[in-house]
Amino acid sequence: MAAPFDLNNDGVVVIIGSGAGGGTLGNELAQKGVDVVILEAGARHEYDDFVNDEWDSFTQLAWKDKRTTSGDWRVAKDFPNLPAWIVKSVGGSTTHWAGASLRFQEHEFKALSTYGKVEGASLIDWPITLAEMEPYYAKAEAKMGVTGTNDWPRLPGNNNFKVLKAGADKLGYKECHTGNMAINSVDRDDRMSCQQTGFCFQGCKWGAKWSTLYTEIPKGEATGRLEVRPNAMAVKINHDASGKVTGVVYADKGGKLQEQKARIVAVAGNSIESPRLLLNSESAKFPNGLANSSGQVGKNYMRHTTGSVYAIFDKPVHMYRGTTMAGVIRDEARHDPSRGFVGGYEMETLALGLPFMAAFLNPGGWGRSFTTALDHYDHMAGLWIVGEDMPRAENRITLHADEKDEHGMPIAEVHFDDHANDTAMRDHAYKQGQALYAAVGATRTFPTPPYPSTHNLGTNRMSEKAEDGVVNKHGQAHNIKNLFVSDGSQFTTGGAENPTLTIVSLAIRQADYIANQMSEKSI
Amino acid sequence: MVTIYERKPGLSRRELLKRGGASALLVISGSAVISPKHAWGLETSALKPETMATLIQMARDIYPHDQVPDKYYAIAVKAHDEQAGKDPAHKDLIENGIADLDKKAGSGGYRGLGWEEQRVALLKDIETSPFFQAVRGGLVVSLYNQKEVWPIFGYEGESYSKGGYIARGFDDIEWL
Numbered sequence: 157m158a159a160p161f162d163l164n165n166d167g168v169v170v171i172i173g174s175g176a177g178g179g180t181l182g183n184e185l186a187q188k189g190v191d192v193v194i195l196e197a198g199a200r201h202e203y204d205d206f207v208n209d210e211w212d213s214f215t216q217l218a219w220k221d222k223r224t225t226s227g228d229w230r231v232a233k234d235f236p237n238l239p240a241w242i243v244k245s246v247g248g249s250t251t252h253w254a255g256a257s258l259r260f261q262e263h264e265f266k267a268l269s270t271y272g273k274v275e276g277a278s279l280i281d282w283p284i285t286l287a288e289m290e291p292y293y294a295k296a297e298a299k300m301g302v303t304g305t306n307d308w309p310r311l312p313g314n315n316n317f318k319v320l321k322a323g324a325d326k327l328g329y330k331e332c333h334t335g336n337m338a339i340n341s342v343d344r345d346d347r348m349s350c351q352q353t354g355f356c357f358q359g360c361k362w363g364a365k366w367s368t369l370y371t372e373i374p375k376g377e378a379t380g381r382l383e384v385r386p387n388a389m390a391v392k393i394n395h396d397a398s399g400k401v402t403g404v405v406y407a408d409k410g411g412k413l414q415e416q417k418a419r420i421v422a423v424a425g426n427s428i429e430s431p432r433l434l435l436n437s438e439s440a441k442f443p444n445g446l447a448n449s450s451g452q453v454g455k456n457y458m459r460h461t462t463g464s465v466y467a468i469f470d471k472p473v474h475m476y477r478g479t480t481m482a483g484v485i486r487d488e489a490r491h492d493p494s495r496g497f498v499g500g501y502e503m504e505t506l507a508l509g510l511p512f513m514a515a516f517l518n519p520g521g522w523g524r525s526f527t528t529a530l531d532h533y534d535h536m537a538g539l540w541i542v543g544e545d546m547p548r549a550e551n552r553i554t555l556h557a558d559e560k561d562e563h564g565m566p567i568a569e570v571h572f573d574d575h576a577n578d579t580a581m582r583d584h585a586y587k588q589g590q591a592l593y594a595a596v597g598a599t600r601t602f603p604t605p606p607y608p609s610t611h612n613l614g615t616n617r618m619s620e621k622a623e624d625g626v627v628n629k630h631g632q633a634h635n636i637k638n639l640f641v642s643d644g645s646q647f648t649t650g651g652a653e654n655p656t657l658t659i660v661s662l663a664i665r666q667a668d669y670i671a672n673q674m675s676e677k678s679i
Numbered sequence: 680m681v682t683i684y685e686r687k688p689g690l691s692r693r694e695l696l697k698r699g700g701a702s703a704l705l706v707i708s709g710s711a712v713i714s715p716k717h718a719w720g721l722e723t724s725a726l727k728p729e730t731m732a733t734l735i736q737m738a739r740d741i742y743p744h745d746q747v748p749d750k751y752y753a754i755a756v757k758a759h760d761e762q763a764g765k766d767p768a769h770k771d772l773i774e775n776g777i778a779d780l781d782k783k784a785g786s787g788g789y790r791g792l793g794w795e796e797q798r799v800a801l802l803k804d805i806e807t808s809p810f811f812q813a814v815r816g817g818l819v820v821s822l823y824n825q826k827e828v829w830p831i832f833g834y835e836g837e838s839y840s841k842g843g844y845i846a847r848g849f850d851d852i853e854w855l
């Protein structure tokens with residue numbers, strides 16, 4: 157039974173956002189007997205409501221509230237009001253996500269020590285190590301049913317994977333397989349196995365892919381200690397004279413402002429909304445926003461060094477059939493500065509349907525050079541590049557100076573400039589990707605620019621020292637004991653791996669810490 | 680919804696041919712753009728039918744797919760007529776944009792230029808204009824998001840109701 161909590165109940169933990177971080181934290185706390193209210197800006201769509209149609213699904217699930225952009229990234233030009241492709245719906249971006257679930261490598265928790273000082277980057281080390289994270293990674297993999305762990309077989313390779321694998325073999329890459337995917341390869345957890353539908357990005361209608369929407373959230377609700385309140389957009393976090401947070405003001409479905417009292421507040425709105433909310437919660441005591449005594453809230457925005465390579469062959473591929481991202485080459489994920497950049501990148505299979513391919517292959521492109529590519533859509537294969545990008549203080553989320561949303565909250569402005577390291581890495585990856593497909597006989601290849609960001613990280617980063625970041629190693633605000641950050645915005649650096657497994661692992665770890673602190677009465 | 684209908688009532692194919700000339704691809708009749716060859720018509724309400732016909736040609740020149748019939752380009756640009764009906768500024772943008780193209784094209788107008796290269800050269804010149812951007816920007820969705828065109832490109836669309844591809848060729852590649 158889902159528990160409805162009273163607005164004046166000040167014993168609850170209020171979590172903002174029901175995605176990878178918030179949904180997981182909510183369930184973990186509920187399982188430990190803690191009362192939780194999750195405020196979720198989006199509506200609740202169960203998995204049979206999902207649609208196998210790219211634009212319709214985007215309309216149903218994506219975060220479409222206006223944002224603005226600036227900086228030298230191409231997204232600012234092509235999609236000036238859509239810096240990120242993420243979700244506003246119960247389950248957050250775990251409805252849209254593809255399921256790729258890789259652990260960080262040891263050195264990626266120690267970016268500054270490993271890479272040394274990089275000019276123009278604000279690198280620091282994480283305040284935690286891989287060894288500390290390992291038990292939590294194991295718990296997250298078990299929870300999410302990650303293939304290739306816990307004796308769960310990997311998914312079978314689809315056409316797009318087979319092309320990738322053939323190319324990887326030709327180039328001599330050693331570590332290429334169908335990935336570690338949070339997608340059932342066998343029936344488990346009362347959910348069926350992957351039916352190779354090919355609409356992972358549109359929400360898995362079979363429920364084969366892990367999403368907090370139909371795993372963590374109903375499990376938490378079943379304890380009677382978790383309430384998920386959809387259509388509840390948090391606009392401000394309140395605090396008392398001592399600086400402790402006391403409740404969250406949100407706009408309900410009718411746009412009416414309500415306040416939910418809280419013992420603890422955890423922010424998990426993804427890396428654009430989380431800093432936006434903290435910045436908007438400024439007060440006489442905290443004139444620069446909550447948890448922002450270091451001035452770091454909103455800074456160090458990272459989005460991974462991404463890009464895609466698509467290739468056309470003289471024979472059919474039908475890349476869109478089957479799991480969207482079940483295929484990875486890990487050889488380039490190592491740190492090897494002899495390639496001309498620090499950090500590394502993964503190459504993962506990726507297929508878009510025709511409508512999204514037209515929108516993203518070469519945004520703004522037209523004429524025969526563009527259309528002859530689409531003419532061979534069914535002869536295309538594709539891969540996605542995901543690599544570590546450099547944190548920069550200038551890359552940041554700020555509150556727009558004059559534009560406000562329907563609740564009167566300033567909209568988010570997202571500034572991003574590529575660091576030279578990002579560009580060098582992307583160029584290397586384009587070259588490798590194009591060589592890979594050429595080796596299998598591609599007649600034409602396309603180094604495709606980054607899409608609006610699906611991985612948004614770093615804007616409330618973890619740091620050992622309070623002056624370097626926003627939260628400590630538990631995601632707890634350096635200067636406010638009962639305020640936590642529980643999403644990807646805590647990332648100190650981005651690593652080369654897709655972030656969600658790490659977000660979930662951190663949330664499990666944070667739940668242990670919060671429950672302990674509560675029972676010790678220290679918060 | 681877009682009002683594309685097969686055969687315009689009251690106009691026989693013979694009549695259309697007579698009015699438009701046998702060689703014309705698209706024919707203007709009253710307030711409609713008609714494709715005599717493929718027997719469909721598109722009625723305009725705010726834009727001039729001549730403007731609509733040019734818009735259809737322009738859409739094809741922006742995203743040329745020789746295997747895609749005009750009808751789908753017509754559906755793809757139809758929204759400009761609807762928007763022009765609601766928003767005079769949009770009507771001006773489109774009418775003036777097309778008039779400008781026709782002027783640049785010389786006596787026969789934009790549609791009178793025989794080679795795609797000639798028309799594309801004109802489009803290149805106005806590529807950054809709000810008019811071109813408005814036409815191209817909407818088109819990338821309105822053309823490629825028509826389910827009817829997907830099979831032409833070999834995209835199969837929705838697959839859940841068919842049980843996914845697990846038994847329908849997700850791994851059927853043979854040539855590697």
Ligand SMILES: Cc1cc2nc3c(=O)[nH]c(=O)nc-3n(C[C@H](O)[C@H](O)[C@H](O)COP(=O)(O)OP(=O)(O)OC[C@H]3O[C@@H](n4cnc5c(N)ncnc54)[C@H](O)[C@@H]3O)c2cc1C
Nearest residue numbers: 173175177197244248249254255256390425429643654656
């Ligand atoms: C198409 C796509 C594919 C992806 N594929 C992968 C992949 O294969 N592997 C991987 O690791 N990652 C992938 N990701 C990224 C992954 O989805 C995110 O990293 C992850 O979901 C982020 O978790 P989060 O908790 O930070 O935020 P989210 O999961 O985005 O959840 C945030 C939630 O907070 C809500 N919210 C925001 N602001 C407020 C507010 N003020 N009040 C109330 N609610 C609010 C939002 O509506 C949203 O539901 C993908 C993402 C996309 C879009």
Ligand code: SF4
Nearest residue numbers: 350351353354356360
């Ligand atoms: S391919 Fe598998 S995981 Fe992806 S949507 Fe289909 S069934 Fe779900």
